[in-house]
Amino acid sequence: MxxxxxxxxxxxxxxxxxxxxxxxxxxxxxxxxxxxxxxxxxxxxxxxxxxxxxxxxxxxxxxxxxxxxxxxxxxxxxxxxxxxxxxxxxxxxxxxxxxxxxxxxxxxxxxxxxxxxNDTKDQGYEIVSFAEMDEMDTTGAQPGLTFQFLQEQGHRIQVLQSALWLYVRSSDTPNSGPRPTATAHIYLSWPGESGSNRTLLLEKILDVQKSNWYTFPITHTLQAFMDGGQRLLQLEVTCIETGVAGVNGVSQNLCELGKSMDMAHQPFMVAQVRLRDDPKHxxxxxxxxxxxxxxxxxxxxxxxxxxxxxxxxxxxxxxxxxxxxxxxxxxxxxxxxxxxxxxxxxxxxxxxxxxxxxxxxxxxxxxxxxxxxxxxxxxxxxxxxxxxxxxxxxxxxxxx
Incomplete structure (x- = not known):
């Protein structure tokens, strides 16, 4: 039977x-x-x-x-x-x-x-890349975040989903008004003939009443980066308090970057990707x-x-x-x-x-x-x- x-x-x-x-x-x-x-x-x-x-x-x-x-x-x-x-x-x-x-x-x-x-080559997997940070230079440019992604020769990667993770500390400026917020700006940076060039990728309002991790979607940016065959993705980030003047009347950048950063708060990028067929391959x-x-x-x-x-x-x-x-x-x-x-x-x-x-x-x-x-x-x-x-x-x- x-x-x-x-x-x-x-x-x-x-x-x-x-x-x-x-x-x-x-x-x-x-x-x-x-x-x-x-x-x-x-x-x-x-x-x-x-x-x-x-x-x-x-x-x-x-x-x-x-x-x-x-x-x-x-x-x-x-x-x-x-x-x-x-x-x-x-x-x-x-x-x-x-x-x-x-x-x-x-x-x-x-x-x-x-x-x-979902055969072997179509199965998704996850890439995590930690940022290497460039210190703020004498011109006052913001610290840069550099992420490295290596693609195996003969393969092209399709980015299903990707996000930048940043640790934003709480505001230490006395505020008796509404909940404190900060405006985060993420820029794509690349070298040019007269210094670095940059373009705004996204803007996001953050609640900074307490220190926390925040995510920023950059799927399309990472896909364009992968398609271009580049190895180093460079970003600039600012998290400026909204409506609050800090020391010397300058608002604080609450993104914890640079030498003062706790290594446990190092920015990183997570991408869910899969291999896709390259017609030439x-x-x-x-x-x-x-x-x-x-x-x-x-x-x-x-x-x-x-x-x-x-x-x-x-x-x-x-x-x-x-x-x-x-x-x-x-x-x-x-x-x-x-x-x-x-x-x-x-x-x-x-x-x-x-x-x-x-x-x-x-x-x-x-x-x-x-x-x-x-x-x-x-x-x-x-x-x-x-x-x-x-x-x-x-x-x-x-x-x-």
Whole structure:
């Protein structure tokens, strides 16, 4: 009897030695062929993906299909494919999909999975940047706040929401009238030919009866800054008491900035952002797909249809699996390029090479971006499971 179950277990648990041996031997076979090919073309035998020669098409397909099978079974913690002796009625399958929020059944009986908007590259994350402060100069200009934002090469950031946090101290001027207030002005500052230029971003009335943190929305400003590819965002801030004359008839600036500032009150900026596709970057990734005339590091596409390997009886969706892989040479100009190396292995070897330490390992063509594979399938207990298997599909390749 079929049952419905939503998988909550992590898919990156350690595998037993029994389940990893087949996969290990298969990958070893592929690496050995790569090393043999590397020897043929005269490349350094230390990175199987560099200079790899194409295998015979039938041999390559058989090997990749077996690798795909073992990878799926290992990721799903199955020792072997479930033995499904009966098919599920269409009505029961529809009910299961509704409860799993997994997708819909097409007229031909196949399953269409829901397209997830929030995949890995669309997930939002938060950036916090603390201000570096420039002291007030002899011209009387207000202390400047400098924020640094670094964008990874090849990626563009969409700012969902952003705010500047400032600590404003309470007014110490005797006031018998209404509640004391201050007017905050936030300026965008940039260097010009005749000193610094600035433009007013926003103005806000603050209640300064007691010291407190205040937020100032600057989403559009930060987005324009990011789109311009700049690294340093410079702001000027004033919080002048309203209608109150301080010492020498000059109103106080209640924004706690400069040397007298308590470091616990250092201004900071919080931004909720997400990566967005850069059309130029997309074209670049597409141009790195392997072809007859491509010898540098590239992505080799390979698609396995579950129906062709008789696995459609236990894998309900999707209809197949893209077992892409990386191959090709890594010229010295590409080795360790910023934004290319993404794995721990790549980071370690890049640091060793940067410090003049001979690693005896050549630069390798490796996956730099992967995405999960959403699956609906029968497990060994004939329960329907829906899960997102992480890091299954290679999206792009690069050199370590």
């Amino acid at each position: 079929h049952s419905i179950h939503v998988s909550r277990e992590p898919t990156n648990m350690l595998l037993s030695s029994a389940s990893t041996l087949p996969m290990f031997s298969l990958m070893t076979s592929l690496l050995v062929k790569g090393l043999e090919a590397a020897t043929v073309v005269g490349t350094t035998p230390g990175c199987a993906s560099c200079g790899i020669q194409p295998m015979e098409k039938d041999s390559e397909q058989r090997l990749l299909i077996e690798i795909a099978k073992q990878q799926i079974l290992n990721k799903l913690h199955l020792k072997e494919r479930p033995n499904i002796t009966s098919t599920m009625p269409r009505a029961a399958l529809l009910t299961a999909l509704r409860k799993l929020h997994a997708g819909r059944v097409r007229p031909d009986g196949t399953i269409e999975l829901e397209v997830k908007i 997309i074209l670049q990734k597409r141009s790195l797909r392997c072809g007859d005339d491509v010898t540098v590091c590239c992505k080799k596409d390979f698609y396995v249809k579950f129906k062709d390997i008789q696995w459609q009886d236990w894998i309900i969706a999707p209809e197949g699996y893209h077992i892409n892989y990386c191959m090709g040479q890594c010229p010295q100009a590409l080795a360790g390029s910023p934004g290319i190396a993404s794995s721990f292995h790549a980071t370690v070897f890049s640091q060793l090479k940067a410090n003049g330490i001979n690693t005896a390992v050549s630069s390798c063509c490796v996956p730099i971006q992967r995405r999960p594979l959403s699956m609906v399938y029968f497990n060994s207990k004939h329960s329907i499971v829906k899960t997102d298997v992480p890091d299954m599909i290679v999206e792009s390749c690069g050199c370590t």
